[in-house]
Structure formats: structure tokens, C-alpha cells
Amino acid sequence: MIDYHIHTLLCNHAVGGIRSYVDAAVRAGLTEICFLEHFTLDRTSTAHSMAPGEVPFYVYAVREMKEAYKDRITIRTGLEVDFCPEAVPALTEIIDRFEFDLIGCSIHFVDGINIASRRNASAIPDKDFDALCRRYVERVRQMVETPFFDVVCHLDVIKKSGRPLPADVEKGLAEVIDIMAQQNLALEVNTGGLAHPAKDYYPSEALIARAVTQEVPLTTGSDAHKAxxxxxxxxxxxxxxxxxxxxxxxxxxxxxxxxxxxxTQPTPQESQ
Ligand SMILES: [Zn+2]
Ligand SMILES: [Zn+2]
Structure with missing residues (x-):
């Protein structure tokens, strides 16, 4: 089993030392993990992200874990980049200086609104929520058409609060999967949503099924912000x-x- 989406305290909203995450991964019987720390150059969201000056420290800290645990688990170094079209050249310059295994991409902010915040979502009237979802899909489309990333993280995270998405938004996300197939992007099956009001994977099983039909490769990730x-x-x-x-x-x-x-063996269900 692999968990390809793990944060560290460098993003300012996760807890615990990096080693505690690796120990937890070994205990959970995972064979491979990828740290995927938040990284953005968009000023709206820097408070939730590792700062550019912290990147060398992050890469070093993960490398140290790779070495220390190499007989027990494979550890990869990655980033979850918050897509911001204007920042792609500057991001590329920073990222290319280091040996990353994986660059994921996602969108947490639309028009300055943190769409991954449950509090924000419940305060938005239905009509405005639908419009926000449509702008979100437009940003996602732009993201997958930008040739730089390896994996798309939590594709339909805008449903986090449990509010149903308008039908045209679901359709737009299905079209995004088709574009991902053309762009040779992988899709993350993010299990974080199972513990949110959405009570579902990001993305939904219907979208995962479409990715399977389109032969879009998949990863699995918990989006852990605690060990x-x-x-x-x-x-x-x-x-x-x-x-x-x-x-x-x-x-x-x-x-x-x-x-x-x-x-090849079916995985036993987790004890709750
Ligand atoms: Zn986070
Ligand atoms: Zn995220």
C-alpha cells in the first residue's frame, strides 16, 4: 500500500515531527510514502504553505528519513503546488534546483476564497456556491492544461462541506479527466474526504471510474496533517x-x- 500525500509541520497547519509520520507509515504497513508539502507563491495562500526559503530544509529532512528508513519503507519527496498560472515560471525555477520525485497540483483558493475551508463553504448562499464551483472547474481545467505537473490532487475537493455539486460542474470535472488523459497526468485518489462532511473520496467513484476507462494512472493518498x-x-x-x-x-x-x-491479496478493512 502507498500513501502519496503526507504533510509536515512546515505548512503551518499540520502537527508533529516528520519522523512521527514515517513511524506511523511503517506501523500502518505502508510500503511507500511520499511527502507532499504545500507550496505556493500565490500571496493569498502563503500562510498555509511552506515558504520558498524552507524548501532546502524540507528536501534535506526528507532525504534524512529516506536514508534512516531505507530498509523499512520507500520514501519520496514531493510538493503539492497550489496552481497559480502567473507563478509557474518562478515555481519551475525553484523546483528544478532540487531532486523531487513528484510534483502534485491542486487548487485551494478561488477568487481569494479558501474553498477547502468548511466554514467558508457553509457561509456561502447556494447560488453563489454554484458560481464558485464553476470558477473552480475553470481553474482546474487551466491547471491540467499547463504542462508541468505529475499528479492532480483531490480533484473535487470543493465538495468538502458535503454540499452537492451542480450537474454541469460534475460534467466539467469529467471533461477534466479526459484532458488529463491527453496530458499524461496521473490522478490522486485522496481518502482525506472520508473524514470530512463530504464522506467520500476526492474525487468521487464516478470520476475515478472515468479515469480508469481513460487509462489515467492513479495514486492513493491520505492527505495526512497528523501522524x-x-x-x-x-x-x-x-x-x-x-x-x-x-x-x-x-x-x-x-x-x-x-x-x-x-x-494481489484483498486488503482487510481497517478497524474503526
Ligand atoms: Zn493542508
Ligand atoms: Zn490540498
Missing amino acids: QAVGAGIPAAMNTLRNLGVTHLARFDRRQRILVPMD
Whole structure:
């Protein structure tokens, strides 16, 4: 099992030392993990992200863990980049200086609104929420058409508060999957939403099924912001993926994608 979406305290909203996440991953029986720390150059969201000056420290800290745990677990270094079209050249310059295994992309802010905040979502009237979802899909479309990233993280996270998405937004997200297939992007099956009011994977099973049909490679990630959440929901996700006919998952080594067969044995359900 792999957990390809783990944060560290460098993003200012996760807790615990980096080693505690690795220990939790080993305990959870994971064979491979990827740290995917938030990184943005967009001024709206820098408070939730590692700062550019912290990147060398982050890369060094993960490298130290890779070495210390190399007999027990494979550890990868990645970033969850908040998509901001104007910042792509500057981001590329910073990222290319280091040996990252994986660059994920996601959108947390639309027109200055943190769409991944439950408090914000419940304060928005229905009509405005629908309009916000449409602007979100436009940004996502622009993101997947930008040739720089490896994996799209939590594709439909805008449903986090549990509010249903308008039908045209669902359709727009399905079209995004089709663009991802053309752009050779992988899709993350993010289990973080199982613990949110959405009570679902990001993205939904219908969108994952479309990705499977379109042969979009998949990763699995918990989006852990605390050690106890590492690996949460991954066994359930593996079962869901098997039922959809998925046989391989994507892994990344220095930004080269490798397709690895999923475990052949069904994964026991997690104890709650
Ligand atoms: Zn976060
Ligand atoms: Zn995120």
C-alpha cells in the first residue's frame, strides 16, 4: 500500500515531527510514502504553505528519513503546488534546483476564497456556491492544461462541506479527466474526504471510474496533517479500486512514473 500525500509541520497547519509520520507509515504497513508539502507563491495562500526559503530544509529532512528508513519503507519527496498560472515560471525555477520525485497540483483558493475551508463553504448562499464551483472547474481545467505537473490532487475537493455539486460542474470535472488523459497526468485518489462532511473520496467513484476507462494512472493518498492520519482510508480505497478493475498504481522516482501492480491479496478493512 502507498500513501502519496503526507504533510509536515512546515505548512503551518499540520502537527508533529516528520519522523512521527514515517513511524506511523511503517506501523500502518505502508510500503511507500511520499511527502507532499504545500507550496505556493500565490500571496493569498502563503500562510498555509511552506515558504520558498524552507524548501532546502524540507528536501534535506526528507532525504534524512529516506536514508534512516531505507530498509523499512520507500520514501519520496514531493510538493503539492497550489496552481497559480502567473507563478509557474518562478515555481519551475525553484523546483528544478532540487531532486523531487513528484510534483502534485491542486487548487485551494478561488477568487481569494479558501474553498477547502468548511466554514467558508457553509457561509456561502447556494447560488453563489454554484458560481464558485464553476470558477473552480475553470481553474482546474487551466491547471491540467499547463504542462508541468505529475499528479492532480483531490480533484473535487470543493465538495468538502458535503454540499452537492451542480450537474454541469460534475460534467466539467469529467471533461477534466479526459484532458488529463491527453496530458499524461496521473490522478490522486485522496481518502482525506472520508473524514470530512463530504464522506467520500476526492474525487468521487464516478470520476475515478472515468479515469480508469481513460487509462489515467492513479495514486492513493491520505492527505495526512497528523501522524495518526497516515494511511487512513487507503485499505478501503484499494478495495474500491480493485472493484473498478484497477490492477496497477503509479509511483514516482525523480519525476519518472512507474506503474506497479497492486497487491494481489484483498486488503482487510481497517478497524474503526
Ligand atoms: Zn493542508
Ligand atoms: Zn490540498
